[in-house]
Amino acid sequence: MKLYIEEIKSGLKIKGLVDFELKNIFECGQCFRWYKEEDESYTVIAFGKILNIKKELDSFIFNNTNKRDFEDIWYNYFDLDRDYSEIKRVVSVDNIMKEATEFGSGIRILKQEPWEMMISFIISARNSIPNIKKTIEKISQAFGKKIGEYNGVEYFSFPTAKELKVISEEELKECGTSFRTKYILSTAKKVFETDNIDLICTQETKEARESLMEFSGIGPKVSDCILLFGMRKYDVFPVDVWVYRVIDEVYTKGEIKNLEKIREYGINMFGGYSGFGQQYLFYYAREKGIGKK
């Protein structure tokens, strides 16, 4: 992908981005710290920065950033080095997947921060996206650091394990963490004490997955999401209710009722590309309401 980057007053004007759609990227369930603005642009918080992106006719305007941050952070964050056209070809194993990849054509799997993914997906358990977003925003406002202002709005970083572990259960619960409160505090303490997130990132998928499941509130699905969205492991297949439904309805047709077996089914279908396959399938199923009674 050849990019043409022009420095402008508010940031950068970028041409040549392919397989890149803001709605697909931010609303496919992988990321929670984004805000859709009135002008249809998206503002996102990551790596201590505030970025706003607006789609124009033939380009994307990256506001509130510069060439250096684009090279150091955003190029990597948006996984721009990867050829998603090729990914889509590989995971289009049948007509359903062909449709799914066309539907979510602009999806990219963001390379997000492991620690933030751990807590975010603990919060995601049996929860809705608007609520997850709200809770994460409250936690950041209450316990993170102010990182700046954009368009008259203040933004805060997601607190570190050290900042989070000292919070009382009552305080944290006020952010809407509900029954997951003790999971979050337990995980924060354990992460701070063991300081082993970097180590887990270097482990092979299977081992890393087992390491993650040692933490409170992290089961099979949440650990797969952390691995995929925060640890660059693409051979995982997170099975949530939507993926379960679409696999059940389209492929296994009631023959498999076990979540673990559905996961194996997905991995058999996509192999090392399972994470990508899952994202296209998930986005397709959820946006279209497939399998919903």
Add this chain to the structure above:
DNA sequence: GGGCAGGTCTAAG
């Protein structure tokens, strides 16, 4: 107002 939402934990069989 009852029912459920992008699971995990725990206690039993």
Add this chain to the structure above:
DNA sequence: CTTAGACCTGCC
């Protein structure tokens, strides 16, 4: 080792 219930809260 597999399988029900409980778990908080907001929004139909």
